[in-house]
Amino acid sequence: MKVxxxxxxxxxxxxxxASDIPKPMIKIAGKPVLEHEIVRLRNQxxxxxxxxxxxxxxxxxxxxxxxxxLGVNIEYYFEEEPLGNAGALFKINxxxxxxxxxxxxxxxxxxxxxxxxxxxxxKGGLVTLFTHPNSHPYDSGLIIADKxxxxxxWLSKEDDRPAYYRNRVNAGLHVISPEALNxxxxxxxxxxxxxxxxxxxxxxxxFVYDSPEYVKDMGTPERYAAICNDFSEGVVGxxxxxxKQKAIFLDRDGTINEYAGFxxxxxxxxxxxxxxxxxxxxxGSGYLAVVVTNQPVIARxxxxxxxxxxxxxxxxxxxxxxxxxxxxxxxxxxxxxKGYEGEIPELKxxxxxxxPKAGMLKKAAEDFNIDLSQSWMVGDGENDILCGINAGxxxxxxxxxxxxxVCGENLLQCINxxxxxx
Numbered sequence: 496m497k498v499x500x501x502x503x504x505x506x507x508x509x510x511x512x513a514s515d516i517p518k519p520m521i522k523i524a525g526k527p528v529l530e531h532e533i534v535r536l537r538n539q540x541x542x543x544x545x546x547x548x549x550x551x552x553x554x555x556x557x558x559x560x561x562x563x564x565l566g567v568n569i570e571y572y573f574e575e576e577p578l579g580n581a582g583a584l585f586k587i588n589x590x591x592x593x594x595x596x597x598x599x600x601x602x603x604x605x606x607x608x609x610x611x612x613x614x615x616x617x618k619g620g621l622v623t624l625f626t627h628p629n630s631h632p633y634d635s636g637l638i639i640a641d642k643x644x645x646x647x648x649w650l651s652k653e654d655d656r657p658a659y660y661r662n663r664v665n666a667g668l669h670v671i672s673p674e675a676l677n678x679x680x681x682x683x684x685x686x687x688x689x690x691x692x693x694x695x696x697x698x699x700x701x702f703v704y705d706s707p708e709y710v711k712d713m714g715t716p717e718r719y720a721a722i723c724n725d726f727s728e729g730v731v732g733x734x735x736x737x738x739k740q741k742a743i744f745l746d747r748d749g750t751i752n753e754y755a756g757f758x759x760x761x762x763x764x765x766x767x768x769x770x771x772x773x774x775x776x777x778x779g780s781g782y783l784a785v786v787v788t789n790q791p792v793i794a795r796x797x798x799x800x801x802x803x804x805x806x807x808x809x810x811x812x813x814x815x816x817x818x819x820x821x822x823x824x825x826x827x828x829x830x831x832x833k834g835y836e837g838e839i840p841e842l843k844x845x846x847x848x849x850x851p852k853a854g855m856l857k858k859a860a861e862d863f864n865i866d867l868s869q870s871w872m873v874g875d876g877e878n879d880i881l882c883g884i885n886a887g888x889x890x891x892x893x894x895x896x897x898x899x900x901v902c903g904e905n906l907l908q909c910i911n912x913x914x915x916x917x
Contacts, residue, residue: 496612497591498541499584502529502600503549503574517551519600520558521719524726528713529555529600533565536596539608542567545590546600547583549574579684581691588676597669597687599712603722604668606708607736614704615670618644622675622692622701625668627710628811628820630778632662636688638703639663646701649693659761659808662815663703666710675700707783707822707863709734730781739866742822743777743913744856744883746874747788750893750906751810754875757792760802761809769907771817776910782870783822783863786810787855789878793828796837800828823863825855851881856888871900873909889913 502519519529533544544567548555552573562569570590572583584591594615596608606625615623624646626638637660639648649665650656665688680690695701709731713719725731734740748754751774753765777784792798798806807824814820829846830838848854860867872883875893883890884898891909892899901916903909 496541496543496593497595498536498544499587499591499595499597500529500532500544500546500600501580501583501598502546502555503552503577503580503583515551516554517548517600518713520554521713523603523713523719523723527558528603529559530565531603532598532600533559533562533567533569535605536608537565537567541596541608544568545570545572545587547572547574547587549577577684579682579686581685581687582683584676584687585680585685588673591673591676594670594672597671599667601714602667602710602712603731604666604708604710605731605735606668606706606710610736611668611704611706612670615702618702620645620700620702621672622695623670623704624692624701625666625710626663626703626705627666627707628662628815628822629664630775630815630818630820632660632664632811632815632820635664637661637663638665640703644702644704645699646696646703649688649696651688651693657808659805659812661804661808662811662820663705667712668710706736707734707740708736728781733781736864738864739869740783740863741781742783742785742859742863742865742870743910744785744787744859744870744872744888745774745906746850746872746876746879747786747810749875750873750879751786757790757797758806759792759798761806764806764809764813766810766813767906769905771814771819773905773907773910774814774819774821775817776907776914778820780914783865784820785823785825785859785863786821787825787850787859787872787882788827789850790826790828791830791849793826794830794839794842795835796839797835803828823859825859827855850878851885853882853886856882856886860886871913873906873913 520527556571572587637650640646713722751770753767755763774784827848829842829844829849831845833843867887870888872888873891880890880898890899891901895902901912903912
């Protein structure tokens, strides 16, 4: 599969770090960012690369040449006049005869590309977007998709958005079919998102690939400094899903949000004090933050799946405003006891996912390659502790429980005690 890397940006926001070289040539851990990208691609078998260049582009072509020294084959397309971030694709479309990877040269990432590409092939769409949660969804473009991953709507930063939304952001990594370029565009500059991708929303031909792997834009001096620190701490490579992950599993009610019985409306959802700070600490630790929650209100017919999604959207929105995010949310909709008015019979079963059983944790472990023995379960109920034990995790209890490895008065205190032990 060919890889197209867009390396033509001027990098004006990061000029204080380096103004005399292209942004992809800024060094992290002693090597240009673009070299890190190429090596990671090569190590996964992606060796046929086209780099689009313009501003100070000769510095890039002189450094990498034909790619032989890195064990890849590199071709270049030089934009004599600015074509926008997608214009070059139409100039090289004769070389794009099959699905291809499209990446940004100034994004720092370490992801399992084979897994990404295989997902794209399974879905059979024209485009697959690599999507993830981030610490600032309130000023990021958001992708809204259905339960099968098909993109329904693409909200740019300037677009109106609902009061509560899922923290799902386009990371700027794509698998694209050449058929997606069969569009008529008459402008001299072509914008990838607005003119090529966004029109595919709602067509059933574009899908999201949700992943917690490391993808960050180094476009500002502050983000560049943070990425350099992540490199030195080993966070970047560890989050590749080829590697075993560690997670901190979190109960929801009474752990993240104030306990108010079974929530039936987003209006009843209020974050516990310190919850966002605790989850933000998880985000910066290399552990995944994953919610696992029993929601028998679904089976009892008291809350619909769509209503539960709005509650979870509120949770993600409130956390995002405080710079925190969740890598996954798993819920059990079942309930074994019958006799409720309006109940949904097919959900009134004795399932394997309802805590204290470990089904939700095992499903997350399968999805994210998590080592449960190196992970933690945190909650405020007996079923949370038993679930963690049944999954082979260490446990933390909000309150007092002699079976737990750690106890604290709230989530933040539990997280602090966990990190004191590891």
